[in-house]
Amino acid sequence: MMLIRISKVFILALLMLVFSLNVVRCETYNGNVLQAGISLQEKLPAAFFGTWRVKSVLVNTNSSKNFKKENIDIWNLSKEGDVINLSNPFSGASCSITLSYVGSDAIRFTKKGNYDGKILTDTVELYLQGDKFSGTNTLVLETLSDVDNSVIKTASATYKLVGEKIAGTSIR
Numbered sequence: 001m002m003l004i005r006i007s008k009v010f011i012l013a014l015l016m017l018v019f020s021l022n023v024v025r026c027e028t029y030n031g032n033v034l035q036a037g038i039s040l041q042e043k044l045p046a047a048f049f050g051t052w053r054v055k056s057v058l059v060n061t062n063s064s065k066n067f068k069k070e071n072i073d074i075w076n077l078s079k080e081g082d083v084i085n086l087s088n089p090f091s092g093a094s095c096s097i098t099l100s101y102v103g104s105d106a107i108r109f110t111k112k113g114n115y116d117g118k119i120l121t122d123t124v125e126l127y128l129q130g131d132k133f134s135g136t137n138t139l140v141l142e143t144l145s146d147v148d149n150s151v152i153k154t155a156s157a158t159y160k161l162v163g164e165k166i167a168g169t170s171i172r
Helices: 002-026
Strands: 050-061 070-080 083-087 094-096 098-102 106-115 118-129 132-144 151-167
Touching (some): 070 151, 094 106
Antiparallel strands (some): 050 070, 083 094, 106 118, 118 132
């Protein structure tokens, strides 16, 4: 009888442990999934931060009038506290990004902005190789109705990205 009681207590304790591990794995903090108590931001390699020269080449689109075939850009990726920013010193554009995946050399993030009745969502997947990266940038441009802000048109494009680091890091 005592052995059955100990087995039930052991099984109950084991179930509670498994449940508590699943709760930690699924919690979110500022939109970033926690994995065993470590946020995606903490997994980012220091090499990700700094100033990058980025070349993008259009791979496919459903609206060639909305997207350039090629582009050269400057990205400054920095972190202040828990916020990761992407800015362009030439255009003056700046926004915070949301991480969705950080692996040993792969990083996926999204940035979203509203521009003149349109919403642009950028999803970037990079493969970091020291002071260079390659990857893709998927853009979705939604045009909103003036009447009820519903989406009346969607244009999309996918770009191949190649980046090279121009200057160091920026973490505060």
